[in-house]
Amino acid sequence: MGQIRLEGLYKRFGVHEVLTDINLEVDEGELCVFVGPSGCGKSTLLRQISGLDQPSEGKVFIDGKDVTRVSAADRGLAMVFQSYALYPHMTVRQNLAFGLQNMKMPRAEIDRRIADVSRMLEIEPLIARRPGQLSGGQRQRVAIGRAIVRDPTAFLLDEPLSNLDAELRVSMRAELAALHARLGATMIYVTHDQIEAMTLADRIVVLRLGRIEQVAAPLDLFDRPVNRFVAGFIGAPSMNFLSVADAAPLLGGGTPDGVAIVGVRPQHLVRAEKGLELCATLVEALGTETVIHGTLASGARLLATVAGHLKVAPGDRLTLGANPEQLHFFNANDQRVDAIA
Amino acid sequence: MSFALANTIGAVFAAPVRWLAASIDAPLRLWQRLTGKGGMIAFFLMPNIIVFGTFVIIPLFINFAYSVTGGNELFLTDRSFVGTQHFDRLLTCDNHFDPSSCRDDLFWTAVWNTARFVVVQVTTIAIVAMGTALILNSKIPARGFWRAVFFFPVLLSPVVVGLIWRWILQRQGLLNFVMIEMDLTPVNWLIERDWAFVAAVGVSVWAHVGFYALILLAGLQAIPRDLYEAAEMDGTRPARVFFRITLPLLWPNLLVVIVLALIRAVQIFDEVYVLTGGGPGTSTLYLTQYIYEIGFASILRNPGLASAASLMMGGVLIVLTLGQLGLQRWRDRA
Incomplete structure (x- = not known):
């Protein structure tokens, strides 16, 4: 479970076309990274998949089912936002429980899931705190925990490490890789940082001006870029x-x-x-x-x-x-x- | 304009400033040497302290002096000390809930009228301002235009507001004309007690709601969009989004709205005075009008009693404000 397919996806804002003919298949359990310069459409593409935005044309399939017109909540996906989007007036526990309460899940099951996730992400001591009392890294864990606790079909991560300092970013990157290996879940990860893309991805999708330039495994992308843009974008310097x-x-x-x-x-x-x-x-x-x-x-x-x-x-x-x-x-x-x- | 000419004009304007700066330089330095940093702070604060003292602090003490002296005379030196007599008169009641049992029944009528007005008006303002802000924050066509429309009444003078609505609501006013045209029975909006109360509340809400809606709108726009998107991903129903996310995050703004609306409602006077004159009977007589009538308008004016009533009203306002601020601090800590 967790295969995502995009067919002929277009997104226009007025006359401005921000996504053009996107065709992509993300396999079950794959960690697929969307990478590209600012304004290339990677976050917009993620929003079309999440259901927070509707494509102007084209279709989104999850596990073979057309979900293009299905609401975000009913797609079975969980999203980690760049700003973490934790509810500031709720404790960590309340943040984790909020989505589960919406599903009318029994309280015992909610408690069990929160306990499991808290243990997995080592946020047990933080459970009674509010987001304002947490460091950037701790907030990041809670945001990931809120996604995990819902047991989604796939995870969508929108530049989740971009608000962290360089050192923390490196350690969180390693933790995310370990988490993906442990959960085995499909993840779509948006970043403009090519090192994040190279180190985390099973496959990288390079975008420019709303178009997919190349889809390949990290080293293939490095060794055989299909055009000058990809060649220049991947690899530092x-x-x-x-x-x-x-x-x-x-x-x-x-x-x-x-x-x-x-x-x-x-x-x-x-x-x-x-x-x-x-x-x-x-x-x-x-x-x-x-x-x-x-x-x-x-x-x-x-x-x-x-x-x-x-x-x-x-x-x-x-x-x-x-x-x-x-x-x-x-x-x-x-x-x-x-x-x- | 040539550079030289600009320089000359600049020098002409700069000359008096330079002269002023030079002339106060020596005394200021001396003042600083004598009084230190604290003295300089006091020097720069003095203009505001003088204005605030002249128009707020000193009148407050004079008001207190009036409240403990008796007679019709305006000069304090002509007035005799009566102690707490005015306060006793205002507070003496067999049953405070029944104004007719009080020594000053008009005061307690005004108190209970004001209390009823405050509760209904502040609640209505909070709800209508919230609803308006939510609508103005949503993606409606011509949003800027609607925001301006709701704010326009705030720019009107309260007297103009009262006059406009009296013209609409009086017995042969616009509203009744429209109702007759629609084959409906006309209503004596400003003459029947209950309708007059509704009119007083409605008009004051209409006049002020734009201001409060603006405060709430600013609060709504400060709530990050990501939170709503996270809630959408979580499948949160709109009512739950409002009560669990919007309302708690808007609470600081809502508290400001409630405190400001409460203070204004307790002080309500001009638009209602123009609209109903406190009537029918005393059904829309509120505290400020009572103070005005007793202190200035009635033939047997009693400045001491009016001052005592205004001090009591001030006390209530201070208690309300402190209560609300305390509530906010408690909530911030929780």
């Missing part, structure tokens, strides 16, 4: 894009037909005897790696990430090479061109 002429020193075996742009990730550039001649303009020593910003003779900018400490100063010249298998080729329309076999 972003991929370098060079003209064929600039990239010539890396292209020992030539290029496939129709290639206009060559992409190389900063992490795939290494110091070499022959290759790109880079003049360093800025060096960021991060301890585990050194990030070198620089320019080529043509003036094109390039970024290289080299593992460990590297003694380079602005103004120094370096020669960088790359494994040809790790180069990405794009045509004039920014679409991927497969390398010569």
